[in-house]
Structure formats: structure tokens, C-alpha cells
Amino acid sequence: MTKGIIFNIQKFSIHDGPGIRTTVFLKGCPLRCQWCSNPESQNPDIQILYNHQTCLHCLHCISVCPQHAISYNNEHIHIDFQKCIGCLQCTQQCPSHSLTCEGEYQEVQEIVRICKQDLPFYEESNGGVTISGGEGMGQPQFVEALLQALKAEKIHVAIETTGYIQEDIFHQLAPQFDLLLFDVKHYDSHQHLFKTGVPNELIIQNLTWAIQQGIDVLPRIPVIPDFNCTLEDAEGFVKLFQKTGIKRVQLLPFHQFGEKKYEMLNQEYLYQNKKALHPEDLKDYQQIFINHNIDCFI
Known part of the structure; x- marks a missing residue:
């Protein structure tokens, strides 16, 4: 490989x-x-990291996620990695770059x-x-x-x-x-x-x-x-x-x-x-x- x-x-x-x-x-x-x-x-898979300190709380990531893997609770974004497929649309469209990927x-x-x-x-x-x-x-x-x-x-x-x-x-x-x-x-x-x-x-x-x-x-x-x-x-x-x-x-x-x-x-x-x-x-x-x-x- x-x-x-x-x-x-x-x-x-x-x-x-x-x-x-x-x-x-x-x-x-x-x-x-x-x-x-x-x-x-x-x-072993691609993961999404969330920086609460820079987040604008615009919730745009929730609307663009095709798997409905992102939720918002207690002023924090939460990602369900059981649903996330690593398409990275949330990281690509986050206006403050508060969502980044590892891997x-x-x-x-x-x-x-x-x-x-x-x-x-x-x-x-x-x-x-x-x-x-x-x-x-x-x-x-x-x-x-x-x-x-x-x-x-x-x-x-x-x-x-x-x-x-x-x-x-x-x-x-x-x-x-x-x-x-x-x-x-x-x-x-x-x-x-x-x-x-x-x-x-x-x-x-x-x-x-x-x-x-x-x-x-x-x-x-x-x-x-x-x-x-x-x-x-x-x-x-x-x-x-x-x-x-x-x-x-x-x-x-x-x-x-x-x-x-x-x-x-x-x-x-x-x-x-x-x-x-x-x-x-x-x-x-x-x-x-x-x-x-x-x-x-x-």
C-alpha cells in the first residue's frame, strides 16, 4: 500500500x-x-477538532453536515463520531476555522x-x-x-x-x-x-x-x-x-x-x-x- x-x-x-x-x-x-x-x-480515522474559544456559534456547520452528526448544546458544538464520515464539509465551510481536521x-x-x-x-x-x-x-x-x-x-x-x-x-x-x-x-x-x-x-x-x-x-x-x-x-x-x-x-x-x-x-x-x-x-x-x-x- x-x-x-x-x-x-x-x-x-x-x-x-x-x-x-x-x-x-x-x-x-x-x-x-x-x-x-x-x-x-x-x-485510525479522520477526526474533527473543535475550538470553542474561536467559535462564532453561527451553527452553519450543523446545516451543512450531510450525516446530521453535529449538534449544539451548552454553547458547545458536539460531533458524533459514530455518524461522522469525514467528508470535511464542516471544516471547509466554518467561517472562523474553529472546526479543523486531524488526519x-x-x-x-x-x-x-x-x-x-x-x-x-x-x-x-x-x-x-x-x-x-x-x-x-x-x-x-x-x-x-x-x-x-x-x-x-x-x-x-x-x-x-x-x-x-x-x-x-x-x-x-x-x-x-x-x-x-x-x-x-x-x-x-x-x-x-x-x-x-x-x-x-x-x-x-x-x-x-x-x-x-x-x-x-x-x-x-x-x-x-x-x-x-x-x-x-x-x-x-x-x-x-x-x-x-x-x-x-x-x-x-x-x-x-x-x-x-x-x-x-x-x-x-x-x-x-x-x-x-x-x-x-x-x-x-x-x-x-x-x-x-x-x-x-x-
Whole structure:
């Protein structure tokens, strides 16, 4: 497949792998992490976002929607995504541009063309392209076509993955990447299920397999309040990593960069009042890994 659905292409990324990178965000994710900073990535379809602050309340969107998927209540526009077919008439005709869309279908060659614009930056910084999401492997045929096209241009390609992928798909795709940025959210499957909507057995299984195959894997822990942020949790991760042979890990402090998106998607955000974490907050947490001879950085 040469066409996939993406929601952003971010240039000059410096946190999504080595060097200066272009990050391609694909829609669709099997997890429902309560703190997700890209909630627009979860649904694999085109979605409509609503900005209440700029809305004129003219209700023109209601009249142009052919599916009658838009309603008005409590001075807010509400979109029924069960009815919405993504025709985008509401976004195209909104006079204040308060309705926008997330997600569009793009051809592999168009994405490669955009990524190639920054080849000199990749070469000077040992950077490249990172496929993110959502879950990039959730569109396996498209992502493989994109990966092969980028590799044909001799571009370093990484992927940010949840690891929650069918074994056959993971085994097919993972070895083709230069780097797997592999999220490990919890060592305990019950806790993982409670906060992400899925257990962690398949994730750990794929992680272990990738390491055994000699694939370049960087496990990353998003450190989240009331989920996996205690020193006891750090010890739990250490035990898991010792079993799987992991010697290096990155910590990702919890942040609130995606908070506004929940309001625009008319979704509840369960981490709304949680305080963001900063690198200095994780020094003791980091030291637990270092004490067990695991290279840990933030």
C-alpha cells in the first residue's frame, strides 16, 4: 500500500532518536493511555477538532453536515463520531476555522519528498526519520512501503512503538528499522491494563524477541504520576530489564503538552490536574537503574 493516514509531519525533531530528525505521525493506536499527549492519534480515522474559544456559534456547520452528526448544546458544538464520515464539509465551510481536521491520507512518495528536504541536516547530525503515532506498525503495509522508500534514499529510520503488535507483523517489520524506540510503560500487567487498556505480556514478549535478535532497541519509560513514578516502581522495572537483558533505558518525564487537545476532541482528560514532572524530579528514580548497572538517561 502506497497510501496511509497521518496527522503530522514534524521537522527538526531532536527528541525522537539521534540527531536532527523528521517525525512522521501515523494515526491509529491499540492503547488508550490515560495521559496520552496525542489523543488525536488513537482513532485510525479522520477526526474533527473543535475550538470553542474561536467559535462564532453561527451553527452553519450543523446545516451543512450531510450525516446530521453535529449538534449544539451548552454553547458547545458536539460531533458524533459514530455518524461522522469525514467528508470535511464542516471544516471547509466554518467561517472562523474553529472546526479543523486531524488526519489525511498521503502517498509514500510525497512523505519521502518532504523528508528528503532535510537530508543535509540528517547527514550533519547523524539524524534521519522517525515514524511515530499512534502506533506506526498499526498500518503495516504502508509503513513497510514507507520504510523501504526511505532506506532506498540511505536515510536512517527509527520507529516509536508501543510493542503491542501481532507477533508476525512485529517480526516482519522490526528488523528492518535502524532503531526501535520502544515504550515500556509498566512491569506489572494488571497495572498496565488498568491505565492503558491492554495487558503487557505481548509487549514484553516482542521486546525480549527484538533484543535477542540483536536489533538496536532503546526502551523508554514514560514516568507517570500515580502509575509508575515511585522508587518501588523503578525497582520493578530493573527486575524486568535484568530478565530481558536490557542495559540502557531512557526516562520520559510526564508533561501536559496535549491537554488542550482533549477539550477540542470533546474527550475527558483524567490527568488534567496532575503536576508535570521535570528531569530534576527523577534523579532518585534514575539512580535506581544506575545502581543496578543499567545506563539510564533523561
